[in-house]
Amino acid sequence: MQCDKTTAKTKVECHMKYVAKNRSSFIQKIRDFFVHADFLEVETPIMTPIPGMEPHLTPFESRLNFPSVSNSKTADLPVYLNTSPELQMKKLLGSPEGFDKIFNITKVFRNGEMDGPLHNPEFTMIEWYRKNADYKDLMKDCENLILELVRINRLKTIGADETQNNLAVSQTAAPQIPSLTYQSETINLSTPWPRFTTNELFIKYCGLDLLENQEFATFKKNAEAKNLDTNGCENWDDIYFKIFLNNIEPELTKLNQPIFIYDYPASQAALAKKSSSNQFFAERFELYIKGIELANAFSELTDSKEQLARLLEEQNLRKTMGKTILPIDEEFLSALEAITTPTAGIALGLDRLIMLLLDKKSIEEVLLFPMNKMAK
């Protein structure tokens, strides 16, 4: 059926076709990008008996039924929808078969995340890992991937919304300064994109050095002395986040460049390697564009003993929070032991990236069947 400009009903169909064509084209280009860089595409299960442990994530839970051999009753096993393909991908990295550079474009599921324009409980994640690399190599991957998609988006005309009064499609050659227009603002994509450590941001916007505020009580006292709101905060991370959300993130939203925030407090990076320069921080970064968190990356922690200790800590935290206690994945721990070279990995939200590329304000505008709409 052709898109017809005259009726409201077909507007919806035109929109769906526009979204479908663009998603298909971007996903194709993303595959090309990684395959061209010698990455192997891998598939990981969506349903798993052991999902990730992150205390702030809530997996969807179900039970797997199977006939039991020993008696006539049906046995069952708890299973979960994956919140991230991380554990399985690291098992591949640790396998003796030598997976060095792998990527995955997969669905992930997070329960309880359905508020606002940036969340859908089911979304698509691009996750990739590199051996013999650290998180700074992944920053370059992000720059290259996104620049490539922006360049292609500029050149192509497919899916040009047939409902609009098309004037000339600009024929301009690649511009001098690569840029992206998002919600009427021009984002300068010239590389390298600015990088700030979390501590630099706290010093710059709040006058607080995290290294001098490693204890909850000191942090609270010094934050309050600077008139920063710490109401309701029960631990160090609460204060960190409350200040970040109220006093730092709004400043980042104003910047018209993508930014990498790196070296997070180790307490917020359970699967990341601690920074060699200061053990208080871990080698993790997040990529933000116009205040939208797009990607999260680590230099991977490959010390299985330390990993076990951190997982036990997270398991404990889940217990105190009243969340489902999840098992520790032994296979994952032994896979880590087999990873002998420095390795870095990253997860990038595909739907949010498409939202930026297509200049859409919310994630539901780039999904064919957003859950938000169904729940309303």
Next chain:
Amino acid sequence: MSSTTDLKQGLTILHKGNPWLIAVAQFVNPGKGSAFTRAKLRQLKTGQVVEHTFKSGEAVELVDVVRTKCQYLYNDGENFNFMDNESYEQFSLDKEAIGDSTKYLVENTECYAMYIDGIPVSIQVPPKMTFKVISAPPGYKGDTATGGSKDATIETGATIKVPLFIEEGDLIMVNTAEGNYVSKG
């Protein structure tokens, strides 16, 4: 005065010594078990709009606000005049007290009057309202091959971003808390 830990759109809270209406409340989950609520707050007396993020479970004081239906009558050049639909009493508010809602006031619009201690302090317009588009110049594509949007002027004179297919004379539904287009009316 009571307090709550459940921050929701439409509540009026005491924040930094002043009454603020929660215009938008959104859940944020930055990680590590901490959940927060990001709120867009409108100060009832001055119309000032700020964003603030609250820790989930943080107690905030509620302001007792009485809401009654009212009708917008006219703008006398300085103030906006309303009639309380229960008492038939008229009252006027300046544009600061009404804030962004001035963009959505058409004569005879039904809205809510908000009283603190018996004094009208502000009004609240319905969350979704339908307006006639009085001007919507054709949009054109810039340098991105996107679905795109353009500016349309509605009958109150306010400008709303709309999809390119909206034309003059169309009715459109607007989300008044966010100030954005919802659907074709």
